[in-house]
Amino acid sequence: MAAVSTIYSTQALNSTHFLTSSPSSSTSKQVFFYRRHQSQTNRRFNTIITCAAQQTVVIGLAADSGCGKSTFMRRLTSVFGGAAEPPKGGNPDSNTLISDMTTVICLDDYHSLDRTGRKEKGVTALDPRANDFDLMYEQVKALKSGIAVEKPIYNHVTGLLDAPELIQPPKILVIEGLHPMFDERVRELLDFSIYLDISNEVKFAWKIQRDMAERGHSLESIKASIEARKPDFDAFIDPQKQYADAVIEVLPTQLIPDDNEGKVLRVRLIMKEGVKYFSPVYLFDEGSTISWIPCGRKLTCSYPGIKFNYEPDTYFDHEVSVLEMDGQFDRLDELIYVESHLSNLSTKFYGEVTQQMLKHADFPGSNNGTGLFQTIVGLKIRDLYEQLIANRATVPAEAAKA
Numbered sequence: 001m002a003a004v005s006t007i008y009s010t011q012a013l014n015s016t017h018f019l020t021s022s023p024s025s026s027t028s029k030q031v032f033f034y035r036r037h038q039s040q041t042n043r044r045f046n047t048i049i050t051c052a053a054q055q056t057v058v059i060g061l062a063a064d065s066g067c068g069k070s071t072f073m074r075r076l077t078s079v080f081g082g083a084a085e086p087p088k089g090g091n092p093d094s095n096t097l098i099s100d101m102t103t104v105i106c107l108d109d110y111h112s113l114d115r116t117g118r119k120e121k122g123v124t125a126l127d128p129r130a131n132d133f134d135l136m137y138e139q140v141k142a143l144k145s146g147i148a149v150e151k152p153i154y155n156h157v158t159g160l161l162d163a164p165e166l167i168q169p170p171k172i173l174v175i176e177g178l179h180p181m182f183d184e185r186v187r188e189l190l191d192f193s194i195y196l197d198i199s200n201e202v203k204f205a206w207k208i209q210r211d212m213a214e215r216g217h218s219l220e221s222i223k224a225s226i227e228a229r230k231p232d233f234d235a236f237i238d239p240q241k242q243y244a245d246a247v248i249e250v251l252p253t254q255l256i257p258d259d260n261e262g263k264v265l266r267v268r269l270i271m272k273e274g275v276k277y278f279s280p281v282y283l284f285d286e287g288s289t290i291s292w293i294p295c296g297r298k299l300t301c302s303y304p305g306i307k308f309n310y311e312p313d314t315y316f317d318h319e320v321s322v323l324e325m326d327g328q329f330d331r332l333d334e335l336i337y338v339e340s341h342l343s344n345l346s347t348k349f350y351g352e353v354t355q356q357m358l359k360h361a362d363f364p365g366s367n368n369g370t371g372l373f374q375t376i377v378g379l380k381i382r383d384l385y386e387q388l389i390a391n392r393a394t395v396p397a398e399a400a401k402a
């Protein structure tokens, strides 16, 4: 069979695409070559390899920089088992993490302008003009349908766009970064989406902790960087939360009057109702409004204690369930007491949430609602994945019967 080639172009990027399909040596698989020439930067991305029967489940995770995406990813990949590592033998500055079941790609890799380019044009990385949404869409779509891609790499060390890396379609693809829900076409590809909504006060406290304590930045430069990003954050990143299936909102505590330390947190897990394969977690009684202070005989709480809240609400005109935890745990092993009062956790055995939390006790947020809710969302995603796969397996069989 002769190779078939189709050529088409995208206006926005002034680029030409070649989609070439040719037979592989294996009869059960078809090989596709997908080549993209971008005249402006001379970058070239080939999309190749097998178009297998498998379909990839795609999860989107959006948040600003330094808001806990990597920590969440480590909790999520741990739920699926196996260590997540950068592609073997590849670029040491790759942003990709691969484990048995999951591949996490960082959307910074779709920056179309490098650090110098952004400076010259006076745009931030949060600005859509600094990102290639056409390529992001094409590549996520390809991976979702089982086609490997050569994805660009944005090098955070040099600020340059490096040579691309080959990404094979995984069972679960997580796209994490600034804009997973910004482009409608990419959004439509997501099977589940999460937004980490960190309030300004908390973001500032975390930035200081990391960039001042660990990276030697000055307080003034951290403040200046947050201020410089704010207008674009408000315009392009924050609005994405309206599309998320789950939002983890992190706020200062209400248990300490006028707290300005930002150490004790009030964390809200906002779960959209009516999302296929996702049933919101609840406390005691589904749909009721519950306020619960679990401190006492079975849960050790030092000042200022712990308070849970659960209630139905609306969020951007969507019906949601909100589970809230204010305060922090003194003893993680006692978390089982809280876990036993929560329902719809999608655990595989009694105490799995507590076990996961204990396993990663050294991760940031393990003693409060950030770690607890990230772990719960990880388990819900595993459940969603299993239901989706089971459903896909039965649909063709039923179609064949008809």
Ligand SMILES: Nc1ncnc2c1ncn2[C@@H]1O[C@H](COP(=O)(O)OP(=O)(O)OP(=O)(O)O)[C@@H](O)[C@H]1O
Pocket (backbone or CB within 6 Å): 063, 064, 065, 066, 067, 068, 069, 070, 071, 072, 206, 207, 209, 210, 364, 365, 366, 370, 371
């Ligand atoms: N739940 C948390 N509680 C306390 N601090 C946290 C929490 N999550 C993250 N942090 C702080 O924020 C820093 C950044 O976290 P992380 O690397 O997970 O974020 P990120 O969104 O992946 O950042 P970047 O996009 O810059 O790589 C951590 O080093 C830690 O100091």
Ligand SMILES: O=C(CO)[C@H](O)[C@H](O)COP(=O)(O)O
Pocket (backbone or CB within 6 Å): 064, 065, 108, 115, 125, 126, 155, 156, 157, 159, 177, 178
């Ligand atoms: O928002 C960011 C990551 O989410 C970064 O600011 C963006 O990717 C630009 O990177 P760098 O600061 O290394 O130039």
